[in-house]
Structures are given as structure tokens and as C-alpha cells.
Amino acid sequence: MNKLLNAARGVFLWVDDRLHLAKLFESTAGHHVPQSSGSWFYVLGSATLLCFMIQLATGIMLAMVYVPSAAESYTTLQYLTYQQDLGWFLRAVHYWGSNFMVGIMLLHMTQVFLFGAYKYPREITWITGLALLGLTLGLAFTGQVMRFDEDAYWGLGIGAAILGRVPFLGEQMVNMMLGGPIIASETLSRFFALHVFVLPGGVLALVSIHLRMVLTKGISEYPQPGMLVRKETYDKEYAAILKKEGVPFFPKAISKDLVASAVVILAILACAVIFGPKGPTGPPDPVQIDTLPRPDFYFLWIFAIAALMPDWMESVALLGGPVLIGLLLIALPFFNGTGERSWRRRPVAVMTVILVYVALGLLTYLGHTSPWSPDMDAWKGDPTPSQFIRGRAPLELQGSVIAQFMQCRNCHAIDGIGGHRGPDLADVGARLTKDQLVRQVIQGGGNMPAYGKNLSPEQVDAVVAYMVSLRPSGVSAARDSSQPGRPPME
Numbered sequence: 001m002n003k004l005l006n007a008a009r010g011v012f013l014w015v016d017d018r019l020h021l022a023k024l025f026e027s028t029a030g031h032h033v034p035q036s037s038g039s040w041f042y043v044l045g046s047a048t049l050l051c052f053m054i055q056l057a058t059g060i061m062l063a064m065v066y067v068p069s070a071a072e073s074y075t076t077l078q079y080l081t082y083q084q085d086l087g088w089f090l091r092a093v094h095y096w097g098s099n100f101m102v103g104i105m106l107l108h109m110t111q112v113f114l115f116g117a118y119k120y121p122r123e124i125t126w127i128t129g130l131a132l133l134g135l136t137l138g139l140a141f142t143g144q145v146m147r148f149d150e151d152a153y154w155g156l157g158i159g160a161a162i163l164g165r166v167p168f169l170g171e172q173m174v175n176m177m178l179g180g181p182i183i184a185s186e187t188l189s190r191f192f193a194l195h196v197f198v199l200p201g202g203v204l205a206l207v208s209i210h211l212r213m214v215l216t217k218g219i220s221e222y223p224q225p226g227m228l229v230r231k232e233t234y235d236k237e238y239a240a241i242l243k244k245e246g247v248p249f250f251p252k253a254i255s256k257d258l259v260a261s262a263v264v265i266l267a268i269l270a271c272a273v274i275f276g277p278k279g280p281t282g283p284p285d286p287v288q289i290d291t292l293p294r295p296d297f298y299f300l301w302i303f304a305i306a307a308l309m310p311d312w313m314e315s316v317a318l319l320g321g322p323v324l325i326g327l328l329l330i331a332l333p334f335f336n337g338t339g340e341r342s343w344r345r346r347p348v349a350v351m352t353v354i355l356v357y358v359a360l361g362l363l364t365y366l367g368h369t370s371p372w373s374p375d376m377d378a379w380k381g382d383p384t385p386s387q388f389i390r391g392r393a394p395l396e397l398q399g400s401v402i403a404q405f406m407q408c409r410n411c412h413a414i415d416g417i418g419g420h421r422g423p424d425l426a427d428v429g430a431r432l433t434k435d436q437l438v439r440q441v442i443q444g445g446g447n448m449p450a451y452g453k454n455l456s457p458e459q460v461d462a463v464v465a466y467m468v469s470l471r472p473s474g475v476s477a478a479r480d481s482s483q484p485g486r487p488p489m490e
Contacts, residue, residue, distance in 0.1 A: 027215065028215065029249055029250040029254075030248045030249065030250055031215055031248070031249055032242050032246035032247060032248055032249070033218065033219045033242075033246065033247065033248075033249050033253050034218075034219065034220075034221035034222070034238075034241050034242065034245060034246060035245040035246065035247050035252075035253075036221050036222035036245070037219045037220065037221060037222060037253065038247070038252070038253040038255075038256060039222055039256070040256055040260070041111050041115070041222075042111075042219065042256070042257075043256050043257050043259075043260035043261075044104055044105075044107050044108035044111055044260075045108050046257040046260070046261065047104050047108075047257075047260050047261060047264050048101060048104045048105045048108055049207065050261050050264060050265070051097050051098075051100050051101035051104060051264065051268075052101060052203060052207075054093065054094075054097040054265075054268065055094065055097050055098060055101060055139070056200065058090055058093050058094040058097060059094060059195075059196065059200075061090055062080070062090060062091065062094060063196055065079070065080055065084065065087070066080070066146070066192075068146075068188045068189050068191075068192035069185050069188060069189075070148065070183075070184055070185040070187070070188050070284075071185065073146070073148040073188055074148055074149060074280055074283050074284070077091075077147060077148075077149075077279070077280045078280065081277065081280070088276060088277055089272055089273070091277035092271070092272035092273075092275070092276045092277040093268060093269065093272045094143075094277075095272075095277045095278050096268045096271040096272050096275070097268050098139070098140055098143055098296075099271075099296070099297065099298070100264060100267065100268055101136060102136060102137065102140055102298045103298075104264070105132070105133055105136055106133075108129075109129060109130075109133060110353055110357075112126065112129065113349065113353065114343040114346075114349060114350065114353060115220065115222075115223050115341060115342075115343065116220075116223055116229070116340070116341030116342070116343075116346070116349075117220040117341075118332060118333045118337075119229045119333060119336070119337045119338060119339075119341060120229055120231050120234060120333070120337045120338055121217050121231075121234065121235065122213065122217050122220065122333070123333040123334065123337065124209075124213050125210060125213040125214060125217060126332070126333050127330055127333075128206050128209050128210040128213065129210060130326070130329055130330060131206050132203060132206050132207065132210065134326075135199055135202050135203050135206065136203070137298065138194070138199050139195065139199050139200070139203070140296060140298055140299070141155075141159070141299065142191045142194045142195035142199065143195055144295065144296050144299075145188070145191045145195075146188075146191065146192065146195055147278070147279045147280050148188060148280070148284055149279045149280035149281040149282060149283065149284060150281045150282045150283070150284060150285070150293050151279065151281055151293045151294060151295065152279075152284065153183065153284035153285075153293070154293035155293060155295050155299075156178075156183055156187070156191075157183065158303075158306070159177075160174050160177060160178060160183075162306075162318050162319070163177060165314075165315045165318065165319055166319060177190070178190075183284075218238060218242070220341075221238070221241055223341035223342040223343070224342060225340075225342040225344050225345050226340075226342075226345075227341065227342070228338070228339055228340055228341075229337075229338045229339060229340075229341055230338060231337075231338060278296070294367070294368070295367075297364060297368075300363070300364045300367030300368055301359075301360050301363035301364045301367055302367075303367040304363040304364070304366040304367035305317070305363060306318065307367075308366070382409075382417075384400055384403075384404060384409075384414065385414060385415060385417060387415075388400070388414055388415070388426070388470060392466070392469055393465070393469075395461070395462050395465045395466075396462075396465045396466045396469045397466075398462040398466075399461075399462035399463040399464070399465050399466025399467070400466045402455070402459050402462055402463050402466075403463055403466060403467075406451070406454070406455070406463075408425075411448070412424065412425045413425070413426075414426050414470070422448060425467065425470055426470060427470065427471050427472060427475075428467050428470050428471075429467055429468045429469055429470045429471035429477050429478065430471035430472065430475045430476075430477065430478055431478055432467075432478055433477075433478045433479055434464055434468055434477075436478075437464045437467050437468065438460060438464050441455070441460055441463060441464060442455075442460060
């Protein structure tokens with residue numbers, strides 16, 4: 001027995017002499033941290049990293065079966081869900097691991113913000129954490145696209161519509177994202193590359209930088225009221241804390257992280273068993289109009305904002321809002337990098353967190369219930385207001401019947417009566433020309449699906465004729481501004 005132990009010790013010493021494993025362990029898992037940081041509030045970072053490792057493992061196994069093709073991706077997901085042994089469970093673990101990763105990372109960023117851990121000297125730690133949050137949301141979005149069902153198709157369409165609003169470069173950016181002007185196999189191949197290679201590689205690179213900063217600048221001590229951060233003295237004060245009460249992360253301070261990791265694993269497995277994977281819903285069909293797509297929960301608040309926001313605010317808010325918020329968060333440790341760290345003496349920080357979470361919660365609820373989204377039977381039995389029928393020609397009356405039968409009013413109100421997902425049609429004849437209306441009905445646009453395969457040419461003519469007649473009394477129909485106008489005949 002002693003010979004075996006001596007032989008094993010000799011092998012370890014030989015390997016350690018070349019790889020310096022003991023020094024590596026001492027500088028990483030064995031590094032000293034403040035004893036006060038061995039708190040339940042400090043387990044969120046390691047729990048997030050655990051979720052990412054689960055995503056890597058399950059993602060590799062899913063990639064062995066998944067085919068990133070518009071013609072086969074939906075079929076492979078059905079095979080995984082209904083035929084492959086435990087394929088549904090693997091998909092469920094990957095899906096719930098994504099949900100937990102986003103949720104725990106948000107809690108981790110909130111804890112860092114409330115504890116003032118972004119302050120000097122941990123500015124780069126905070127910035128890399130923000131970048132990791134952005135990449136995590138990117139992984140979540142591209143993962144939703146990988147399902148390539150109804151939700152994924154329309155969600156991708158909305159994302160492309162938002163990107164297309166970028167001034168000057170919008171069209172080129174959409175073509176680069178989709179691999180062309182439309183959603184097709186090239187689109188899925190690009191998102192597969194992003195989801196499997198680019199974004200995980202970026203996360204691994206940033207995690208290494210993030211952990212490097214944690215090791216070099218240390219884990220922040222538990223904030224105590226009255227203990228201010230001063231650039232002139234903080235480094236010496238932190239060194240004194242480590243000297244007085246510092247403990248090695250392993251095995252002293254890691255116990256709560258291990259317990260939290262076990263709880264997270266059990267919670268993910270329980271959700272996978274009880275609730276199963278999400279989707280796939282119906283196959284992606286651009287002419288399917290009776291559908292109600294919803295993004296995953298972490299994007300429901302954006303879905304709600306986009307649906308409730310007035311048209312004139314959309315471009316500014318959807319493009320400028322994320323940039324402004326990102327810049328403010330990046331600049332936070334530079335204009336508020338010293339002073340009080342305890343949340344008990346930072347009421348503005350506490351109120352900010354409360355308001356943000358209340359707003360996100362309400363918007364997520366609204367995004368889930370979607371009272372503004374089209375209920376395909378909402379206005380089916382309600383008659384069109386008489387003032388929008390009276391005096392119409394036979395072709396226009398036929399168009400009003402078709403519009404009612406095709407349930408256009410579930411998305412479009414007429415004089416405020418009807419759905420509010422699309423613009424009001426009471427004055428559409430004064431806003432859009434006949435050719436524009438024909439193109440909009442046949443090809444769709446924005447959030448409106450294409451009706452070219454759902455209506456015959458005769459029905460399109462009738463609907464457009466009715467739409468042209470919808471304008472205030474005395475107002476002429478819209479005309480093409482590129483053509484010169486003609487004065488009325490005497």
C-alpha cells in the first residue's frame with residue numbers, strides 16, 4: 001500500500017513540477033477572501049456559472065441530433081421530443097437551464113449593484129459582468145430561434161423589423177442577420193453558428209477575464225454602514241481585512257456555493273420533469289395568420305413595450321433605449337465609484353431596484369396575458385359602425401364584408417372600435433394609396449402577416465376599394481406624391 005501511495009505521490013510531483021498545479025490551485029480556488037463574503041448573497045455568481053456549464057453540456061448533446069436547416073430543424077425537434085429516448089428531458093433541461101441562467105444572472109447583477117461592489121477598484125469586473133449579461137440574452141434569443149416554430153419565426157421577424165429601423169444601415173444589417181432579405185435556411189445556419197460557436201466562445205473569454213479580475217481585485221467584503229470606499233485608502237484597508245479575517249475560498253468559503261449549486265441543479269431537473277420543454281409549437285408558416293406568438297419570459301417585457309408603445313416612439317425607444325441604458329450602466333462605476341456601499345444608506349439605489357423590478361414584473365405579466373394581442377374571435381360578431389358602411393358602392397360593401405369575415409378588426413380598430421395591435425383604419429384611405437394598400441394586404445409588413453395566399457385577386461380588389469373609401473368627409477384619397485396633381489375640372 002505504501003508503495004502505491006509513494007508511486008502516486010511521485011507521479012503527482014512529476015506533473016506538478018511541470019504544470020505547477022499546486023501554485024495554480026493556491027492562486028485560484030485556494031485564494032483568500034474576506035470571511036464576511038461567505039454569505040448566501042455571494043452564491044449567485046457561481047450559480048450562474050454552473051447554469052452555463054449545464055448549457056454547454058446539454059447543448060453539445062442536442063447539437064448531435066439537431067439539423068440547422070429550415071426544412072429539417074422542426075422535424076429534428078419533433079424527433080427529439082417524441083421519439084429519441086429521453087430527448088424531451090434533454091431539451092427540457094437545456095430550456096430550463098437557460099431560464100435559470102438569465103434569472104440568476106439578473107439577481108447577481110442586482111446584488112452587485114445594491115452592495116456597491118461595482119465601485120473602486122472593481123470597475124472592469126462590473127463592465128465584464130454587463131457584457132456577460134448581454135451575451136447571455138443573446139444566447140437566449142438565438143436559442144429561441146433554434147426551435148424554429150411559430151414563436152421563433154415571428155419573434156425573429158419582429159427582431160429583424162427592429163434592426164431594420166437603424167438609420168442608413170438597417171437594410172444591410174437585416175440582410176447580414178438573415179443571410180438575405182427573408183427568413184430561410186441561411187438564417188438558421190447563421191443563428192446556429194452564433195448560438196453554438198460565437199456567443200459561447202465570447203462568454204468563455206469574458207468569464208476568464210471576469211474571474212481574473214475577481215482573483216486580482218478580490219471578492220468585495222460584505223458592506224457595512226459607514227465603511228466608505230476611498231481610492232486613497234481602500235486597497236490597504238482590503239489587505240488588512242484579508243490579513244485579519246481572510247479564509248481560503250476552498251474549502252472554507254465554498255460550502256454555501258456548493259449548497260446553492262445543488263439547489264439550482266435540483267430545481268432545473270424538477271422543472272424539466274414537471275413542465276417539460278417548450279415547444280415546438282406549430283411549424284413556421286409565413287402565411288399562417290391565426291397565431292399568437294410569444295417570446296420566452298425574459299423577453300416578454302420587451303414584447304409588451306413594443307405592443308403598448310405609440311408608433312411615433314418605437315424607433316427612438318427600441319434603438320436608443322438599450323444604448324442609453326447600457327452607457328449609463330457602464331459609466332456607473334466612474335461617476336459613482338466611491339463612498340457608501342451599504343444598501344441601508346443608499347435609498348436611491350434601493351428605490352431604483354424596486355421600481356425596475358416592479359416595471360419588469362408588470363410588463364412581463366402584460367406580455368404574458370397580451371390584452372392588446374388579437375383574439376381571433378373578439379370582434380367577429382360585432383357589426384361595423386354604420387357610418388363606415390353608408391353610401392358605399394357595391395364593390396366597397398363587398399370589401400367590408402370580406403374585412404369582417406377575415407377578422408381584420410381583431411388587429412385594426414375602425415374609429416377606435418376594434419383591436420389596437422395595428423393602426424386605426426378610419427382614415428387609412430387618406431394615408432395610403434391604392435397601390436400601397438394592395439402591397440400591404442398581399443405582402444404584409446411590420447407585424448402584419450401576408451394575405452396573398454388567403455385572398456383571391458378579386459377579394460383583394462374589394463378590400464382595397466373599401467379601404468380607399470375610409471377617409472374623413474371632404475378629404476381626397478391619398479395619391480402618389482411622385483406624380484403631379486391635376487386641378488379639379490370646372
